[in-house]
Amino acid sequence: MPRKDAVIVNALVRQALIAAQEVMGENGLNAVLRTSGLERFIGNFPPDDMNPSIQASQYARLNAAIEEFYGRGGPGILKRVGKASFEYAVREQAALLGIAGAALKLLPERQRIKFILNSMVGALKKSNAQVEAWVDDSGERVAFIESTCAICHSRTSDKPICHLYIGSIGEAVRWATGREHVITETHCLAKSDPYCRFEVGEAKDA
Ligand SMILES: [Zn+2]
Numbered sequence: 001m002p003r004k005d006a007v008i009v010n011a012l013v014r015q016a017l018i019a020a021q022e023v024m025g026e027n028g029l030n031a032v033l034r035t036s037g038l039e040r041f042i043g044n045f046p047p048d049d050m051n052p053s054i055q056a057s058q059y060a061r062l063n064a065a066i067e068e069f070y071g072r073g074g075p076g077i078l079k080r081v082g083k084a085s086f087e088y089a090v091r092e093q094a095a096l097l098g099i100a101g102a103a104l105k106l107l108p109e110r111q112r113i114k115f116i117l118n119s120m121v122g123a124l125k126k127s128n129a130q131v132e133a134w135v136d137d138s139g140e141r142v143a144f145i146e147s148t149c150a151i152c153h154s155r156t157s158d159k160p161i162c163h164l165y166i167g168s169i170g171e172a173v174r175w176a177t178g179r180e181h182v183i184t185e186t187h188c189l190a191k192s193d194p195y196c197r198f199e200v201g202e203a204k205d206a
Contacts, residue, residue, distance in 0.1 A: 003189070006056040008150055009127045010046035011093065013053040016164075017045050019084035020066065023077060028069070036065040048092065050127060056150035063151050063164055075163040082167020089123070090175060097123045109177050110142060113200055116176035117144045117169070136197075143186070144169055147195035152188060160188035162196050169198050180204040 021029045067074030094100045097119050104112045117135045124131045133146040151162040170183045182201035187193035
């Protein structure tokens with residue numbers, strides 16, 4: 001079933017490009033912008049606003065280009081880009097994330113995890129009302145789910161491929177809890193699952 005192509009707003013593309021440049025350097029980023037047909041962003045990042053920027057399928061192509069560029073190291077690089085994206089969002093887009101002034105210290109860890117994942121859902125929905133994302137709190141482990149994931153749009157794979165998302169969620173959970181947790185993508189649209197699902201596992205120092 002082909003998915004509708006969604007719009008990604010400037011603020012999110014800017015966040016991803018700044019994060020990718022931080023991790024890959026300017027030359028690395030420029031190379032993948034060229035191979036993914038996004039050369040218009042070379043030295044010319046979009047502004048931090050909510051106007052439409054690119055299609056989800058183009059965003060997915062950029063992710064695929066980064067993975068191809070680094071070969072076996074691709075997933076690791078994409079996780080680092082995701083981590084840097086969340087760091088950028090905390091630094092520059094705290095209002096969008098709805099985390100300004102959040103006091104989490106007194107909450108149990110599971111509440112903190114739910115808070116930050118719900119904040120990410122809220123930010124995504126603010127950027128595009130058609131985004132379908134939610135937090136599943138019903139199981140033993142909290143999970144973040146999106147059925148409109150842009151990272152794997154139009155891509156197929158026998159394994160989950162949304163590595164950038166794993167990096168962002170991992171950093172979000174670290175921000176909220178002060179500890180690294182194992183994040184696992186259990187379902188992925190690219191392998192014909194109904195959504196991409198990311199489960200927050202054990203703390204790594206547990
Ligand atoms: Zn995905």
